[in-house]
Amino acid sequence: MKFVSIMAFSLSVLFSGSVYADAVAGKSAYAAKGCIGCHGVGGQSMVSAYPVLKGRDVAFIVKNLTDYRSGARQNGTMNAMAAGLSDADIKNLGDYIGSLK
Numbered sequence: 001m002k003f004v005s006i007m008a009f010s011l012s013v014l015f016s017g018s019v020y021a022d023a024v025a026g027k028s029a030y031a032a033k034g035c036i037g038c039h040g041v042g043g044q045s046m047v048s049a050y051p052v053l054k055g056r057d058v059a060f061i062v063k064n065l066t067d068y069r070s071g072a073r074q075n076g077t078m079n080a081m082a083a084g085l086s087d088a089d090i091k092n093l094g095d096y097i098g099s100l101k
Contacts, residue, residue, distance in 0.1 A: 022091075022092050022095060023092070023095045023098075023099045024096075025088075025096075026091075026092035026093045026095050026096025026097070027096045029089050029093055029096075030093060030097070033085070033089070033093075035053075035081075035093070038050040038077075039052070039053050040052075042054060042100055043055075043100045053097045054097075054100040054101075055100065055101065056097055056098065057098050058094040058095060058097075058098035059094075061090075061093060061094035061097045061098060062090055062094040065082050065085060065093060065094070066082075066090060068081070068082035069082040069083060069085055069090070
């Protein structure tokens with residue numbers, strides 16, 4: 001009975017409607033939202049003017065995209081790019097970029 005209760009609770013948390021980061025959705029968004037244009041395939045920019053994202057952790061990406069979106073961090077291009085991102089987009093992008101090793 002205890003096992004059934006734990007499973008029921010776990011499933012209710014899993015399907016509670018919370019937004020979960022998704023690396024597959026993040027990879028799709030990375031291409032669709034134009035990140036790949038500056039930051040390169042797999043986060044490996046070939047142009048020194050654009051930061052390499054490969055190797056950055058999830059928290060770094062989420063914090064920076066959130067700051068660009070809010071205007072707390074200023075860069076004309078990134079502020080414009082981040083303005084259209086939802087919280088789910090940011091979490092998914094963070095999960096994808098964080099998975100790049």
